[in-house]
Amino acid sequence: MTPASIRSQESLGRVHFIGIGGVGMSAVARIMVARGVTVSGSDAKDLPVMAELAAAGARIAVGYRASNLGDAQTVVAGSAIRADNPELVAARDSGLPVLHRSEALAATMGDDVVVTVAGTHGKSTTTSMIAVLLQGAGLDPSFAIGANVPALGVNAAHGASGIFVAEADESDGSFLNYRPKIAVVTNVEPDHLDYYGTAEAVYESFDRFTELLPEDGVLIACADDDGALALAERTKARGTTRVLLYGTSDRADLVLHDGGPGHVEVSSAAGRFALELQVPGRHNALNAAAAVAVALELGVDAGAAARALADFSGASRRFELKGEARGVRVFDDYAHHPTEVRAALTAARSVAGTHRVHVVFQPHLFSRTREFAGEFAAALNLADTALVLDIYPAREDPIPGVTSQLIGDHLASGGRLVAADEAVAALVEAAGPGDIILTVGAGDVTSFGPQIVQALDG
Template identity: 80%
Template sequence: MTQPVVDLESLGRVHFIGIGGVGMSAVARIMVARGVTVSGSDAKDLPVMRDLESAGARIAVGYAASNVGDAQTVVAGSAIRADNPELEAARAAGLPVLHRSEALATTMGQDRVVTVAGTHGKSTTTSMIAVLLKEAGLDPSFAIGANVPSLGVNAANGTSDIFVAEADESDGSFLNYRPLLAVVTNVEADHLDYYGTAEAVFASFDKFAALLPTDGALFACADDDGARALAERTRAAGSTRVLTYGTADDADIHLHDDGPGAVWLSVAGERHRLELQVPGRHNALNAAAAVGVAVELGVAPEAAVAALGKFTGASRRFEFKGQGRGVRVYDDYAHHPTEVRAALSAARSVAGDSKVHVLFQPHLFSRTREFAQEFAEALSEADTALVLDIYPAREDPIPGVTSTLITERLRTGRLVAGGQEALDAVLAAAGDGDVVLTVGAGDVTAYGPRIVELLGG
């Protein structure tokens, strides 16, 4: 990755290739609000593109070299292929081509930046921080990799000098930011298609923590082995302050889990009851991180805890889709075994004594190959596990790698074809009081509304 341009004005007119993506649209939205002339294109006509057009961006549907127009800088999404005609035109014209993270880093300017990194929980924790600060009257700018119902958008240009952003480690691009405060929710081996080894993943987080200034702070989850190890290494380096959060006895921001509906948080020497609208222990941990950041930015602890009660979740993060015949349907973006386990834990807490049925779509051939056993173990937490074919996303097929690598290891569950077969299987399994969970980073999300419809919801 190259170093981001410091001066936003130096970008001139900016064209976004793939502007409809949730991450790309977030950067474009803030650039428009900060006075940049923005144009963009995408293969499909998505609702967010109409929003951007209304805000002043020039939007085109479909890719063509002419869309680049008079742009002086081009931003290309990570899903854009090298032979995209607009990308080829930009390179032929000698225009600077920025990664989304580089464009976002430039947009941040001289703001006090809060970044949230980690293998899991980034979007939810970033959303919590943004909602909390907004409720507390600080009105931050924010850029999140998911739409947030309680905010109404995935990005906004705030009136304060605080900028909250999700920092994606999947391709190393989180090293382009210069945060004042950083949260690391967890560190696990993932995205090995990019990093190659687990050691390379851990090393990248060390570099991320090293970006923090001496007057900044790292907030690391004490309950996660990878994040705890990162905290210890960063503390030993002495380059920035380190604060831990979690249920561990030595956590600086201590979460007291006293059972369902009774979660308390000790921060800045005070103990407060934490009442969340989102279920799951992982969300209580995310909330602890959000409160810690808010207190660091000057929010009173009691105000921070109270503000989190307004958080209703992020899109595709255990998102309630509806119900029918007494069956509740949720959708979750989980695409790593740890995330799947957390989503199923949340579903189990909601279901109580009833059953949990999961429709899971593996994401990427490489991830399926690396974590087939772990996925099977996580999915076995459900009463019924139905597994779809792999969603390839950016990858070409790998010989011998299919969803059967997971299903052959399941204690209870099976492979189902997409479409009506999957719907029939879910409907046959689910009974009154049960919870259905659609899980994965691909198009499995489309099944939730259809299931609700067929249930008569």
């Protein structure tokens, strides 16, 4: 995707959202309504967020019809909207500008100090942490996050501080549509090869992302991740942008000291401070360090920044507790890349202690399964029980010869393929008091958590 010129919010006029019920689309719509834009929108289903938007002043329709466009002057279309959608067809036939969600979001940022969070993993959690931290430190940031955040109550809001915190998605190159002053990169790994084609193209896109930073901007990158560290070094070599590293490495400017739950600290030139974290795992400790680094750049007192994270309880579908029954805790996680699956299971191990961990995993995309089958199996083998469902196709058509069996071929003795209608019963039978059950994947496996809790109760 070629970087777009940033439109002003005023130039958009009346804005219509096709697919307004999606978590990302509704976030932009919510901010636009709060900033005085006339907003309308539609979605195939009547989702709860649509009632919230209607109450805030948006005109909402259920179902797609060309007439829903009304007198819109700009159209924003969600990435899942098909080319033959009647509203999209009508917009193009009428010559209306059709924007990607990221272009619309960028238009709302105006003259705010923009903080964007990019990376192959951890974007939603890190963005959430930054927003929670800044609120807790007395600032009032605007924010847009790709997941709901209980501590914030919403995933997007208009704030009065002149600071805008946003998750920047690299999956389709749309993170190049922002103009950040502070850019966080949590990690860089090959993913979304259905879009990029090669690992080299992924790395190049992150280079282009850091090139968007102004001379007085800063790249905040994780020194513990090889890809992010290499990106930082390339950015330093250009000599046009300041680079700040965080992590456990002695190369970091802000050093994470991770002694496990209750013993996490960060140190920088401002001193050494304890972090009170409710969320488990080394990856979350690193995300917290990134959030503190951003806060320090924005002038927040280091002690206040460290204390503010105590209010962060996680983001939706990021190691989210779905319930507990019969002494078994059930968590759900959006992980859909091998590194994410490994991080989720490592966190589950730390929570389970001496007890067992059971996981049901739903691969997401045929192309991703083909590229990473062995790595997925290696991560899943960290569990005592690993059940693998059929591939969730999302936007892809099947690829001949690519099935979940590619993962199954590498599973240890505790792993096997299962049909969806067998998974809940198999997990309930395997789990005992003190154990952890984890549902993992970016598809509809998230619906299994409540079913498992109910079955354990029964």
